[in-house]
Amino acid sequence: MTINDIQAEIRSLTDSDSTSYTNADLLRRINAAYEQIVALIILADGKWQFDDSSYTTFPIGTYTLVNSQSKYSFNDKFLQLEEVQIMNVDGKYEIIKPIDQKQADEYQPLSEQYSTDGKPFLYDKVADDTIELFPAPDNGVSVTLAAGLKIKFKRTADLYTSAQVTTGTKEPGFASPFHIILAYMAAIPYCQSYKQNRVPLYEKRVEELKKGIMKHYAYRSKDERQIMTPKLERHI
Numbered sequence: 001m002t003i004n005d006i007q008a009e010i011r012s013l014t015d016s017d018s019t020s021y022t023n024a025d026l027l028r029r030i031n032a033a034y035e036q037i038v039a040l041i042i043l044a045d046g047k048w049q050f051d052d053s054s055y056t057t058f059p060i061g062t063y064t065l066v067n068s069q070s071k072y073s074f075n076d077k078f079l080q081l082e083e084v085q086i087m088n089v090d091g092k093y094e095i096i097k098p099i100d101q102k103q104a105d106e107y108q109p110l111s112e113q114y115s116t117d118g119k120p121f122l123y124d125k126v127a128d129d130t131i132e133l134f135p136a137p138d139n140g141v142s143v144t145l146a147a148g149l150k151i152k153f154k155r156t157a158d159l160y161t162s163a164q165v166t167t168g169t170k171e172p173g174f175a176s177p178f179h180i181i182l183a184y185m186a187a188i189p190y191c192q193s194y195k196q197n198r199v200p201l202y203e204k205r206v207e208e209l210k211k212g213i214m215k216h217y218a219y220r221s222k223d224e225r226q227i228m229t230p231k232l233e234r235h236i
Contacts (some may be wrong), residue, residue, distance in 0.1 A: 001179035004168035006030060009183035013202065014190045021190050023165065031159045033185035034172060037213065038157040041174060042080070044214040052173030054158035065148035068117050070136035072149060074129050083152040084131065085124050087144040096121050099134070110134050118142050121196070131233055175216055181209040 007026060014021060041050045049057050063072060065086075085093040099122045101110055110124060111134070119142035120133035137143045157173065162178070164170045172179050184206050191198045 001183075002169050003030070003165055003175070004170050006172075006179065006183050006186075007165070009180060010190075012185050013183060013187040013198070014195060016190060016194075020194075023162075025190075026186060027160060027162060027165055029186040029189055030182050031157070033182045034157040034159060037172075037174060037178075037181060040210060041217050042154055045219040048137040048153070050174075050217060051155070052068070052158045054170065054173035055155075059153050059155050061151045061153070062147040063149040065137040065143060065145045067145065068136050070111070070134070071126065071130055071132045071207040073127075074131075074151060074153075081125065081131070082154060083153060085150040085152075086120050086133075086137070087148040087150070088119060089140065089142055089144060091144055093150055094121075096123055096133075098122070099124055112152070126145060175213070178209055178213050178216070181206060181213070184209070 007023075007030075010026060010030075011021070038050075059082075061074065063074075079096075084096050084098070085109070086096050087093050099110070099125065108121075110132075113124070114135035116135055117138040118135045120135060120137055122134040123131045123135070126132050132171060133149075137145065137148065139145070160170065172182060184202050188199060188202050191202060199216065
């Protein structure tokens, strides 16, 4: 379904028009529903990692390292860090490991334990959009500074803009059989105010569609053979 189709479905579900249910309210609620569904998919996703197909780039970012700077912040579209890599002085990326202060010496901050700049081999998530490297990178002695930090991540939905609504052709970036859930989810808040008798039916439909989405994304790696391993019995 295109965004035009979704809007038309919402109007039908709510018996509304652009005056009673403004385009601005519609867009806000579609985007809110879109983010909820992408979060649901990410929770359900198996080995095949989900990314909104509307994006034109891969969920990988590269950043310039700064001499002696340990903390780096990222785009607020990031939901989860998947992997952090550092480029060594030979220009090759190396995966570094996550750590938490609780895993280290609780009486000595990580920044003190790794106070000498060098090649980072650990990182700590200090905020939703910030990591801290240990040790802080040196000035090109052990690492390459330019594009020296690579992040693989999961991100939220590629939300609709008002311009895309005007164009009307963009589709949600998840499996098409479930696009209609955005219409039902955006219809419910309106109906709670003006068509309350429809709310239970629409909520039931949303829950049915969510279960379908969870099942679809939890079991979509059908190209992998399921192998049954026999349980070995111990003989004494």
